[in-house]
Amino acid sequence: MSELNNNTAPQQNEELQNIVCPENLVHSKPALLNDQTMHYCPGCSHGVVHKLIAEVIEEMGMAEKTIGVSPVGCAVFAYRYIDIDWQEAAHGRAPAVATASKRLWPDRLVFTYQGDGDLGCIGTAEAIHALNRGENITIIFVNNAIYGMTGGQMAPTTLLGMKTATCPDGRQADLHGYPIKMTELAAQLDGTAYVTRQSVHSVPAIRKAKKAIRKAFENSMAGKGSNLVEIVGTCSSGWKMTPEKANAWMEQHMFAHYHVGDLKDTEVNREPVKL
Amino acid sequence: MSKIKGAVVVDVDRCKGCNLCVVACPTQTLALTTNEVNHKGYVYSYMAQPDSCIGCSSCAIVCPDGCISVYKTKPATAKPAVVADKVEIVSGVAPLVNNVPVEEEREVVLMKGNEAIAHAAVRCGCDGYFGYPITPQSEVLETLAELKPWETTGMVVLQAESEVAAINMLYGGGGTGKRVMTSSASVGIALMQEGISYMAGAEVPGVIVNVQRGGPGLGTIQPSQSDYNQATRGGGNGDYNVIVLAPNSVQEMADFVDQAFELAFKYRTPVMILTDGVIGQMMEKVVLPPYKPRRTEAELVAECPWASNGNGLKQRGVNVVTSLELDPVEMEKKNLQLQAKFKKIAENEVRYETVGCEDADYLIVAFGSAARISEKAMSLARERGIKVGLFRPITLWPFPEAEIREISKTMKGVLTMEINAGQMVFDVRAAVESQIPVAHFGRLGGIVPDPEEVVNALVEKLVK
Structure with a gap:
């Protein structure tokens, strides 16, 4: 922790020092999120999602009973930051890896952490079939509509008109096909218990996303079936915007195609909801 | 305030x-x-x-x-902050049973090689099987579905959506320290190479059965040994080898499953049982191995302290199963460690069998079903007055190179008999260091050679 290096008057500084004491601590990084600086770009949504997962595992007291499966993509190094046991899967194969871990260790909390290329493109078969079998796992799906790690190429979820390195004039349906809605697909599958789309761009959104992750994890442990939590996120570097502008762009454009909310919750209704 | x-x-x-x-x-x-x-x-x-x-x-x-x-700063009336919910999380998923069925008399039974593989898996404490139907190995999954081991030993059996998924389930299960197995045939094994490479790189144990059929491409459903190169050279990307066991009978199909698991966990590496449609589909007498219980969680953790399953995390720190390392210095170190391990395997795990080599002038080198045919060819040749011996590599990797070199010193020529266009022949030539002629005989397209053809080839190519 740094010093209170603020441009404050000595008297003010003293008052601040009085506030900064363990009994007054109301919010800090969860202990499971370790001290390593994350490799993500400034403002990247992955950091918030990592933090929420760490908080939920911590609050559920499941640190020693969790197996995380990290993907290929920007989050490949998720295992460096959250202090639980991890296995790093091949591109798209995380749900198959998690299927075996959960079936062989029924009392463990097993989740995958996947991006849009990993889940919505190369790993579509593994994702759909794990969800459809009703594997008692949770898939955390971070959708920022671009391939971040390889340098900003078109993703299966790239919006029409959106410019990337491999569709420099913008995605065109006749050339590149349409952006895929994996979460809507997942909601149609009988094996899924809870399918939701969230975001992490504001305080209320983050609070909701955390509740969604908690619910999904609890479902997995209760044996209710598969859970998919999509987080619509930003990629400031790939989108070539400041984090603040990226959030605004996401609200305006991404949410218009990827509607935020619960698509299916078998506790409430067996049938998927049309958003 | x-x-x-x-x-x-x-x-x-x-x-x-x-x-x-x-x-x-x-x-x-x-x-x-x-x-x-x-x-x-x-x-x-x-x-x-x-x-x-x-x-x-x-x-x-x-x-x-x-x-x-x-x-x-908190008002005097503030409630104490809730640090963590003290909620006991109880899994709603039924735990796996672990009962060892009452041992019947170990009698001789008649079954297919593929069925023997399935029975042996259940009996040797296998924790999970993940597979996808493909001819000529589908009886492995079918037999397991009939045996229902999840009700007795607690072994998980799952039909995956593809071979790609099946091998990644193997990677996942093996990464948690469980004894897991898959089976497929040539075309499917080609699809599995990604996962096999990951397993070798991340040092994840597991057993892969390849009941070979002819290729290339969709090829044929008839038997072949044309995956020799793929199996013995690693098969996927990167510098690695897979231990390859080649059974030549239904009995060995049953016996090699446990041996494969032992090797896989001893060296933390994938092990392949490379067989073919002949052995897989052939019915023979077999004595199944005795039941061995699946390991308890405590036994597993003791054997696999590296595994990613959460057990003991606070004491041992985080376990990560991965093949990724971006620092070239570290990655070279990791690769050298892997190479040292492969060298150790090569020095310690070579297995082979010789038949009638003591007085032989000519040597046939053959594995698996080809060795069975060659054994008959050997006796036919001897009836014709040609003294032939048989060398059968049981491990195709590590290859019994020194042993073949030694035994060939007194020979006039070597014939490799493989049901392919000539793959192992290069390893045999390297072994004998060009001191004597080495010829190849094989049939393609799913045709299994008959012993007479082998003798004729031997005479034509070497004896004249």
Whole structure:
């Protein structure tokens, strides 16, 4: 922790020092999120999602009973930051890896952490079939509509008109096909218990996303079936915007195609909801 | 009480100056530095207006890098903060049973090689089987589905959506320290190479059965040995080898499953049982191995302290199963460690069998079903007065190179008999170091050679 290096008057500084004491601590990084600086770009949504997962595992007291499966993509190094046991899967194969871990260790909390290329493109078969079998796992799906790690190429979820390195004039349906809605697909599958789309761009959104992750994890442990939590996120570097502008762009454009909310919750209704 | 209600402490070295906390702050307390940067060169967030902080935590909640701690003076009536829910999480998923069925008399039974593989898996404490139907190995999964081991030993059996998924289930299960197995045939094994390479790289044990059929491409459903090169050279990307066992009978199909698991866990590496449609489909007498219980969690953790299953995390630290390393110095070190392991395997695990080599002038080298045919060819040749011996490599990798070199010293020539266009022949030539002629005979397209053809080839190519 740094010093209170603020441009404050000595008297003010003293008052601040009085506030900064363990009994007054109301919010800090969860202990499971370790001290390593994350490799993500400034403002990247992955950091918030990592933090929420760490908080939920911590609050559920499941640190020693969790197996995380990290993907290929920007989050490949998720295992460096959250202090639980991890296995790093091949591109798209995380749900198959998690299927075996959960079936062989029924009392463990097993989740995958996947991006849009990993889940919505190369790993579509593994994702759909794990969800459809009703594997008692949770898939955390971070959708920022671009391939971040390889340098900003078109993703299966790239919006029409959106410019990337491999569709420099913008995605065109006749050339590149349409952006895929994996979460809507997942909601149609009988094996899924809870399918939701969230975001992490504001305080209320983050609070909701955390509740969604908690619910999904609890479902997995209760044996209710598969859970998919999509987080619509930003990629400031790939989108070539400041984090603040990226959030605004996401609200305006991404949410218009990827509607935020619960698509299916078998506790409430067996049938998927049309958003 | 002072008018200051809250305070924010920024971990300056973690901060990347993304500005999201500044935007989220409802009281304009925070700002980014304009001139000062942290050790990574980023401007960072600080309390520009400390007076206005209300300790709402918005900044910390939106911070993607977890670098903000928020403090707040609490009113006297405040309830104590809830640190963690003391909720006991009880799994709603039924735990796996682990019963060893009562041992029947170990009688001789008649069954297919593929069925023997399935029975042996259940009996040797296998924890899970993941597979996808493909001819000529589908009886493995079918037999397991009939045996229902999940009701007795607790072994998990799952039909995957593809061979790609099946091998990644193997990678997942093996990564948690469980004894897991898959089976497929040539075309499917080609699809599995990604996962096999990952398993070798991440040092994940597991058993893969390849009941070979002819290729290339979709090829044929008839038997073949044309995956020899793929199996013995690693098969996927990167520098690695897979231990390859080649059974030549239904009995060996049953016996090699346990041996394969032992090797896989001894060396933390994938092991392949390379067989073919002949042995897989052929019915023979077999005595199945005795039942061995699946390992308990305590036994598993003792054997696999590296495995990613959460057990003992607080004492041992985090376990990560991965093949990834971006630092070239570290990656070279990792590769050298793997190579040292493969060298150790090559020095210690070579297995082979010889038949009638003592007085032989000519040597046939053959494995699996080809060795069975060659054994008959050997006796036919001897009836014709040609003294032939048989060398059968049981491990195709590591290859019994020194042993073949030694035994061939007294021979006039070597014939490799393989049901392919000539793959092992290169390993045999390398072994004998061009001291004597080495010829190849084989049939393709799913045709299994008959012993007479082998003798004729031997005469034509070597004896004249």
